[in-house]
Each structure stands twice: as C-alpha cells, then as structure tokens.
Amino acid sequence: MPALAPSDIIAVIGAGAMGAGIAQVAAQAGHPVRLYDNSDGAAQAGIDGVRRQLEKRVAKGKMAQDEVDAIIARMSPAATLAELADSRLVVEAIVENLEVKRGVFAELESLCGPDTLLTSNTSSLSITSIAAGLERPERLAGLHFFNPAPVMKLVEVISGLATDVEVAETLYATAAAWGKVPVHASSTPGFIVNRVARPFYAEGLRLLQEGATDFATLDALLRQAGGFRMGPFELMDLIGHDVNYAVTRSVFDAYYGDTRFEPSLVQQALVEAGRLGRKSGQGFYDYRDHAAPTSPDFAPTVEAELPPLIAEGQLGAIAPLVARAEAAGLEVVRRESVSGQARLRLGGLTLALSDGRCAAERARDEGVEALVLFDLCLDYERASAIALAASPGVDAEAREPATALFQRLGLDVTWLTDTPGLVVLRTVAMLANEAADAVLQGVCSARDGDLAMQAGLNYPRGPLAWADGLGLAFVHRTLTHLQQSYGEERYRASFLLRRKALAEESFHV
Ligand code: NAI
Numbered sequence: 001m002p003a004l005a006p007s008d009i010i011a012v013i014g015a016g017a018m019g020a021g022i023a024q025v026a027a028q029a030g031h032p033v034r035l036y037d038n039s040d041g042a043a044q045a046g047i048d049g050v051r052r053q054l055e056k057r058v059a060k061g062k063m064a065q066d067e068v069d070a071i072i073a074r075m076s077p078a079a080t081l082a083e084l085a086d087s088r089l090v091v092e093a094i095v096e097n098l099e100v101k102r103g104v105f106a107e108l109e110s111l112c113g114p115d116t117l118l119t120s121n122t123s124s125l126s127i128t129s130i131a132a133g134l135e136r137p138e139r140l141a142g143l144h145f146f147n148p149a150p151v152m153k154l155v156e157v158i159s160g161l162a163t164d165v166e167v168a169e170t171l172y173a174t175a176a177a178w179g180k181v182p183v184h185a186s187s188t189p190g191f192i193v194n195r196v197a198r199p200f201y202a203e204g205l206r207l208l209q210e211g212a213t214d215f216a217t218l219d220a221l222l223r224q225a226g227g228f229r230m231g232p233f234e235l236m237d238l239i240g241h242d243v244n245y246a247v248t249r250s251v252f253d254a255y256y257g258d259t260r261f262e263p264s265l266v267q268q269a270l271v272e273a274g275r276l277g278r279k280s281g282q283g284f285y286d287y288r289d290h291a292a293p294t295s296p297d298f299a300p301t302v303e304a305e306l307p308p309l310i311a312e313g314q315l316g317a318i319a320p321l322v323a324r325a326e327a328a329g330l331e332v333v334r335r336e337s338v339s340g341q342a343r344l345r346l347g348g349l350t351l352a353l354s355d356g357r358c359a360a361e362r363a364r365d366e367g368v369e370a371l372v373l374f375d376l377c378l379d380y381e382r383a384s385a386i387a388l389a390a391s392p393g394v395d396a397e398a399r400e401p402a403t404a405l406f407q408r409l410g411l412d413v414t415w416l417t418d419t420p421g422l423v424v425l426r427t428v429a430m431l432a433n434e435a436a437d438a439v440l441q442g443v444c445s446a447r448d449g450d451l452a453m454q455a456g457l458n459y460p461r462g463p464l465a466w467a468d469g470l471g472l473a474f475v476h477r478t479l480t481h482l483q484q485s486y487g488e489e490r491y492r493a494s495f496l497l498r499r500k501a502l503a504e505e506s507f508h509v
Pocket of ligand 1 (some may be wrong): 013017019037038092094095096097100104121123124144145146147
C-alpha cells in the first residue's frame with residue numbers, strides 16, 4: 001500500500017510530550033498538521049515547544065531557519081474536534097485511559113469521513129478494546145511512537161482484532177515515508193518492545209536480589225561485555241522506577257500472572273521509598289550533590305606468570321577470544337578434544353563458556369575438579385569486561401591465573417557468586433526466549449521483533465539474530481539449565497526455540 005501523500009492532513013490529538021513530537025514528525029514530512037488538546041492553550045504551547053526545539057537545531061547549524069518556519073507554518077492549533085473532520089489520519093496521544101480514548105474515537109467517527117484512518121499512540125491499552133464499539137473498527141490501529149518521537153526511529157503499527165490489513169499497510173508505508181522504522185505487531189500486552197524488553201530489567205533485578213554481585217557491576221557487564229548502551233539499573237533510574245514498575249505490573253497482570261513477567265520486590269521497595277531514579281535524585285544510584293560515585297567491583301590487577309593456554313575442541317563462539325589471546329602474545333596451544341567440546345585449560349584450571357548451569361553443577365556433571373565459567377560477550381574481540389564464576393574449592397589464590405589471563409587481554413574481571421547463566425548469557429537467552437514466544441504467538445515476525453529492539457531500545461543486536469549466531473540448540477540448552485537450576489516456569493524455553501533448535505533451523509535465513 002502506498003504512504004499517505006504529503007498533502008494529506010494529519011490530525012494529532014493531545015499536545016503533550018508525545019503528541020507535540022508526533023505532530024512535529026508529520027509536519028517535517030511535509031503534511032499540514034492540526035493539533036488539538038482539550039486543555040486551553042495547550043495546542044499552541046505544543047507548537048511553540050516544537051519551534052523552540054527546532055530553533056536549537058538552527059543554533060547548532062543543523063537546520064536552516066526557513067526550514068523551521070516552513071514546518072511551523074504547516075502546524076496549526078485546532079479549537080475543536082470538529083476542525084479535524086477533513087483529516088486523512090488522526091493520531092490520538094491523550095491521557096492513557098480506555099474510556100476517555102473510546103469517547104474521543106466515537107466522536108471522531110461521527111465527524112470524519114469514512115476514509116479517515118484512526119490511530120492511537122497508547123503504550124499499554126488494547127487496540128482491540130479501543131476499537132470495540134466503533135461503527136467501523138477496521139479503520140483503527142495503534143501507531144506507537146517512542147519518546148522523544150522526533151528522535152526515536154521505531155514505530156509499532158499495531159493491529160487489533162478488527163484492523164483492516166490495508167489500514168496497517170498504509171500506516172506502515174506512511175511511517176517509513178516519515179523516516180521512521182515501522183514494524184507490524186498484533187495487539188497483545190506490551191506489543192513488541194515493552195514485552196520483549198522485560199527480561200533485560202527482570203534478570204538484572206534477579207541477579208541483584210540473589211547477590212550475584214552489585215548493581216554497578218551488573219551495569220558495567222551489560223555495557224562492556226554485552227554491548228548494550230546502558231545497563232538495566234542506570235536505564236531504570238533514567239526511565240523512573242514508578243514508570244518501569246507500572247509497565248512490568250501491567251504486562252504481568254495482562255498475562256494472567258505469568259511468572260516470566262513477575263515484578264521485582266527490589267524495584268517495588270524503591271517505588272515505596274520514593275527513590276524513583278534520576279528525577280527524584282536517587283534510585284539505585286545516588287544523583288544528589290556530593291553523593292559518592294558508585295564503581296563496579298572489578299578485580300585488582302594480578303601479576304602472574306601464565307602457563308600456556310590450551311584451546312581444545314570446536315571453539316565456535318569463543319574462537320575470537322582465543323584469537324585475542326594469541327594477538328596479546330600469550331602462548332596458545334590448540335588441540336583436538338575427545339568430546340569435541342570447547343574448553344580452555346590454564347594450568348590446573350578448566351575454563352568454559354557458561355551454558356546456564358552453575359559452576360558447581362557443571363563441574364560435578366563433567367567430572368572437572370577446578371572449573372571457571374566465563375560469560376558471553378557480544379564480541380570477544382572488543383569486549384572490555386567479563387564475569388567469571390568458579391566451582392567450589394577454587395579459592396582466591398587458585399583464581400588468580402584466570403584473572404590474570406583476562407586482564408592480560410585488556411578485560412576488566414569480576415568474580416560473581418556461582419550463579420546459573422552468569423549475566424550477559426542469561427539476559428540474552430531470556431530476551432531471545434521472549435522474542436521467540438512473541439513470534440510463536442503471531443505478535444510479530446522474527447525480523448520485526450529484532451528490528452523493534454534495535455530501533456526502539458538501541459540493542460546492539462536483535463535478540464533472535466543473536467541467538468541464531470550462538471546456535472539455537474545452545475540457547476535452548478541454556479534456558480533448560482536455568483529452568484532446572486531454579487525449578488521455575490519463568491525460565492521455560494519457548495516452544496518455537498525448541499522446535500527450531502531440533503530442526504537445526506535459525507530465525508533468520
Ligand atoms: P501527556 O500527559 O504529556 O499529554 C497528554 C495531553 O493530552 C495533555 O496535553 C492533555 O491536556 C491532553 N488530553 C488529555 N485528555 C484529552 C482529551 N480528552 N482530549 C484532548 N486532549 C486531551 O502524555 P504523553 O506522555 O504525551 O502520553 C500520551 C499518550 O502517549 C498516552 O496514551 C501514553 O501512553 C502514550 N505514550 C507515552 C510515551 C511516553 O514516553 N510518555 C511513549 C509512548 C506512548
């Protein structure tokens with residue numbers, strides 16, 4: 001379906017943070033835009049706000065003044081809903097209340113022509129429910145922008161039960177014409193991003209609650225080893241714990257208490273204490289003046305003579321780590337292994353990539369005396385930190401060669417309490433699992449699921465492409481081990497992941 005023409009009038013209802021931003025996006029794409037807000041003066045204030053934002057770009061030399069003038073000239077405040085009657089597309093961005101939104105759409109239906117597309121920017125309400133009761137529910141869809149709308153690329157185009165395929169396709173093409181990255185999603189709780197992202201926060205909170213390590217170290221690992229722009233704790237502090245906790249609760253309730261989405265008592269306590277994050281001066285971190293800085297708990301430098309590093313078996317995902325050791329001038333001996341499994345040996349230590357079992361269990365299962373597990377990295381050639389965990393009996397002195405090895409490669413090293421799946425592997429496995437389930441349930445395609453997480457949250461890789469790269473059998477095994485370790489449904493593997501692993505398929509061809 002073709003995109004709407006730039007001459008088509010776009011109406012935006014609600015001139016708050018989102019509505020003003022969406023109006024700006026449409027006006028920048030060349031459309032005449034009408035902005036309506038039921039609070040006196042709010043629509044004009046929204047347009048003035050857009051002008052101020054754009055003039056900052058002029059001051060930085062990133063935009064010409066006449067361009068700004070043209071964009072603002074295309075935006076006009078509307079005094080009544082009736083003034084939106086000749087719009088081709090209406091984007092509603094008002095208060096997050098089902099009854100109020102339904103009321104607005106019912107009124108619009110009586111005012112607008114039959115071809116007007118009706119959309120809601122809701123982040124948590126069901127599109128199916130918003131459309132219920134309309135005479136033509138097939139022309140209503142979700143058009144979910146992210147904050148700030150002019151900056152964030154992702155737009156989720158959400159189809160409710162009744163939404164016409166052509167309506168969704170037109171919205172998709174229009175969002176693309178506006179320079180956005182659109183994805184299709186069906187109306188289910190959290191849509192794509194707010195659902196698939198839950199484990200990023202939830203696993204961090206679990207690891208903290210279980211004493212794997214402290215929050216600053218977890219953040220550092222997800223940034224420096226996982227390649228995420230921000231760790232979960234600094235990100236939750238930025239979003240605000242009240243907002244993040246409310247989203248988690250609403251997704252948890254909407255999925256009838258599925259433990260995969262269970263809210264965290266750690267976060268609840270922060271909300272109860274009023275430690276909402278940056279906006280209140282304190283969350284996990286302390287943002288108040290004179291607060292002591294919080295640093296990750298990395299091991300001090302260990303100076304030790306290193307024995308040769310013996311690399312056995314099919315190295316697969318950890319081949320770049322061994323290459324990095326060679327490049328750092330370490331003596332590396334490569335050899336076959338009877339099992340074919342990837343193992344590194346360093347003196348009396350056996351080193352292996354985590355597979356979701358804790359070190360104690362894996363050492364027992366595999367008959368290894370001194371086992372050190374290391375975490376997944378997005379890119380072993382570029383990572384700058386790594387988490388390790390040791391089997392029982394590997395004391396501080398016995399750990400030193402492993403610490404020295406990774407430090408010699410330029411990595412910050414931290415030792416975790418022996419925890420299943422460590423940090424990055426566990427988080428990535430759970431993100432991929434959630435994305436796989438969304439695909440299984442027809443919420444989105446694998447392509448759109450990955451695209452949404454990259455364009456909406458700047459993830460360094462789509463979770464499903466990441467899982468493909470690791471091998472779905474490995475990711476499935478990791479999840480199964482996590483589930484066995486905790487005995488919890490929360491870690492159950494998505495059937496789609498299992499089926500694809502069994503068929504030796506991947507999500508992306
Ligand atoms: P906001 O509170 O900044 O703005 C809402 C605006 O709507 C206000 O100016 C208010 O006067 C106006 N309004 C309320 N009821 C109205 C009515 N019946 N008719 C006309 N105008 C009315 O809210 P925000 O943050 O812009 O959110 C708006 C919508 O966008 C909500 O559905 C929210 O869930 C969704 N959303 C919010 C995001 C965010 O990060 N803030 C991100 C994505 C979606």
